[in-house]
Amino acid sequence: MVLFFLIFFLFLSLPNSLLSSFSFNSSTPPCHSHESSALLHFRNSFAVGYSNYYCDVYSNPPKNSWKMVTDCCGWDGVTCDTMAGHVIAVDLSCSGLHGLIHPNSTLFSLRHLQRLNLAYNNFHGSTISSKFGGFANMTHLNLTYSTIAGFSIVGYPVAGSSFAGNFPSEISHLSKLVSLDLSGNIDMRIETPNLKRLIQNLTHLTELVLYGIDMSSVSTNCLTNLSSSLTTLRLNGCQLKGKFPDNIFHLPNLQVLRVAYNYNLTGSLPTYNWSTPLKSLFLSETKFPINIPYLISNLKSLKELTVGGCNFIGSSYPTFLSNLTQLTSLDLSYHNFGGQFPWSLLNNTGLTHLDLSYNNFIGQLPEVTRNLTQIFSSNNSSNSQLLNKIPSNLEYLVLSGNLLNGTIPSWVYTIPSLRYLSLDHNKFTGHIGEFQHTSLVYLNVSFNNFSGNVESKIFSKLKSLQSLDMSNNPNLSLHSFTSATNILSKIHSLQLSSSNITEIPQFLRTAEYIEYLDLSNNHIKGNIPSWVMEVGKDSLYYFSVSRNNLTGHIPSLICNLRSLRFLDFSYNHLNNMIPPCFGKLSDNLIDLNLQSNNLNGTFPTTFAKGCHLRSLKLNGNQLEGALPRSLVHCRKLEVLDFGNNKINGTFPCWLETLLELRVLILRSNNFHGAIGNPKTKFPFPNLRIIDLSHNEFHGLLPTNFFMYLKAMMNANADKGELKYMGDSYYQDSVIVVMKGYFIELVKIHSLFTTIDFSNNNFKGEIPEVIGELQSLKGLNFSHNNLVARMPQSLGNLTNLEWLDLSSNKLTGEIPIQLADLTMLAFLNLSENHLSGHIPQGKQFNTFTNDSYHGNLGLCGFPMTKVCGNDEGQQPSPSSTIQEDDFEFENGFHWKVVLLGYGCGFMFGLGLGYLVFSSGKPKWLVNIVYGGRHNKLQRS
């Protein structure tokens, strides 16, 4: 489904072609030496690595004449002014530049620049310097990047963005600007004043392309004054909300208007005076009411229309289909259209692209679809087999997530022009045949039930294949395939997760473009072969061999992988030290997961300023030494998990300044000392999960931290939307101890909040302020030396599902308020000095003796000791634990993986459904697979 957008993006980007082919004109005077050295200096300030997919498909980058020619006006991508010889245009798009653009960059000394194209390089989240505003004569500025919503064209997630931070107001000094493209920089933000200034000052603007940039705080009013010369406005996926100004539809020259995927953008399409040249209108997933017949009859030039998930008014589907005489591209996805699709109505249309995904269509694809070259029909209820014949000019066929069964019909193997084929998430069976498509770029057959032996010759004709996903076909035997060589030499993305493979595919030895490699959940044995590190040197950015049987050490060659962003070697048997050169990688890494191996020694890396790390997981190794202090440089850090190691030191309160930190797990290490007081005013503002258990912390519970854990306080803040941590390109997982089990939350729900300080030497009282942390789902202070009464404020923790205060020295009665905790499913107060009545009724009827034993003074149900004036109120029999015990309220689901109870059991990763029952206490657990609904965004 990622594919829709991807393909669309590909398809629609094509005509835009490459902006600038500034060819060298041999009659120009030689270039000025200061400009020549500025250019060289600029270029040499970057490492050169892999550019990205876009460049492979559309550009021929070798720009190496810079070394051979002395006159900079003769360099590829450089254009000089014919009169004065000044450099006036620089096109370094797709040059594979990696590094930061500093405000002191020599680029900014090229004052005469009129065109600058730095598209598709990797500037590592540089901010756009205000110095860009200094190019007085700039007409074309292009800093686009290839990601949109984190997805690349070939259907797998891509890393990060090129520029980040705030859009500088100085861009509005570029009053001669005609074309501005900053699209795809999804970590960039524009605010109202700067956009307003931009629009007011740039009166010559014809192209404004900002899709993917965060405009969530922008007031749409400021778009009112857009220049009347505007031909292209692309603001897809900008989080715009509110009313879209009417006058934009009347701009006399507007040809391309794309504002789709701004979910809360509303407005009304005009009923008169449309800007008639409009060719491309993207409104999917907005709140505009749309009257298609009206649009079609009034916009005579309209060729492309996307209205997926929109509200239709006026005469409805399917009657308008027969009127689509001029449209070539139509997106009707995300509606509730059902029944047979009326293919015959398309007979006289010129439609080439049709997206019917996410409807309830049934039936078969037609034998004759006329001009259609692109059919997207994923996630319909189609339960039939594919037809015998489909038009031979088909380029894109996307049928994911239907209920298609049987074998793949033979015609599929021979469609000559096919480029994209998605048959994933269906019920296909049988052998996979030999693909004949020499132009196939993308092939996805994952999540089916194919069987038999996959011979390498199946792929021998696929000379153009860039992306292959065969994951999760448990009955396929891939041995001949993985041992083959000389196939798939163009591969960029290979996904063979859960495929029973036993080796890293040999053909990857020559796969020099490999970027994304997911071999998780297999049976790969032995050492990590060093050739992988050679092959992926410039391009590999996602590498997962998690959950295999790898042994040996992590080779230091790994540090060759200069583009690496996501590295996952978790759940293997790797040993020895983490190579010291890891520091070299840490500048780029976003997600490093080495948990559950046998790594020892200290964690070697020093993280530099500007570190991009979001998630660092080293749980379950034998690491020693201290936590690296340099982690404070990782301002984006969300998850830090050093649990189950031998780390020592005191509480790392220096982490309190990390604004994004959500998960801090230091469980089972050698930490000691008191926690102390925060050093800053708002410590740990986003912390949701903290586990300090099984250490030697002592002193009082840290009241002054509890007071500020804002993210744990606002229970209702973001209940509306189900959010998981990690964004579109990675999903975070973490192990928590929940109700006595080690449970891996494969997706960390952003509402999930727990505190576990158990098995330390904390003393003193449980502070009253704990009652403020109202989103807490789990609280564990067991096995400490806590005294005095349980605070009544515990009764305010209305979301609490498990509470363990056992093995302390608590006294007094159990606060009656606890009976109001209707979510509470697990209670352990055993081994304290509690006395008096056990609260009765509601949840308390479900707890057994085990919850209270070792408190000699307690009386009432379920204890045998009767209270002095007990009325003998007989509670209802304790209810059996529900099967959906781990399915929390408000409908969110988890994929949970049980890793065992205590140290007894060990379970592997199981998708789907697993029932677990292990003695005491008896829990039946329903493991729910959480399908995240990832909408695609087209730009």
Ligand SMILES: *[C@@H]1O[C@H](CO)[C@@H](O)[C@H](O)[C@H]1NC(C)=O
């Ligand atoms: C920016 O440059 C890229 C790569 O050269 C190109 O594909 C894109 O169309 C350009 N943007 C504009 C608005 O011309």
Ligand SMILES: *[C@@H]1O[C@H](CO)[C@@H](O)[C@H](O)[C@H]1NC(C)=O
């Ligand atoms: C620019 O500044 C950066 C960081 O402040 C520094 O590392 C770099 O050497 C400077 N470059 C130039 C050309 O002065």
Ligand SMILES: *[C@@H]1O[C@H](CO)[C@@H](O)[C@H](O)[C@H]1NC(C)=O
């Ligand atoms: C900008 O353009 C104007 C008019 O073409 C010219 O006079 C001026 O020298 C240019 N400025 C720079 C810095 O190139």
Ligand SMILES: *[C@@H]1O[C@H](CO)[C@@H](O)[C@H](O)[C@H]1NC(C)=O
């Ligand atoms: C508008 O452009 C002019 C000319 O470059 C510049 O002097 C002025 O500061 C700009 N105004 C704003 C609000 O940026």
Ligand SMILES: *[C@@H]1O[C@H](CO)[C@@H](O)[C@H](O)[C@H]1NC(C)=O
């Ligand atoms: C859209 O608006 C609704 C209601 O104001 C809000 O709850 C929701 O979070 C918004 N959605 C997005 C994607 O901004």
Ligand SMILES: *[C@@H]1O[C@H](CO)[C@@H](O)[C@H](O)[C@H]1NC(C)=O
């Ligand atoms: C759609 O086509 C039908 C005939 O096929 C015609 O009668 C009708 O007026 C058309 N509707 C519009 C809105 O053009």
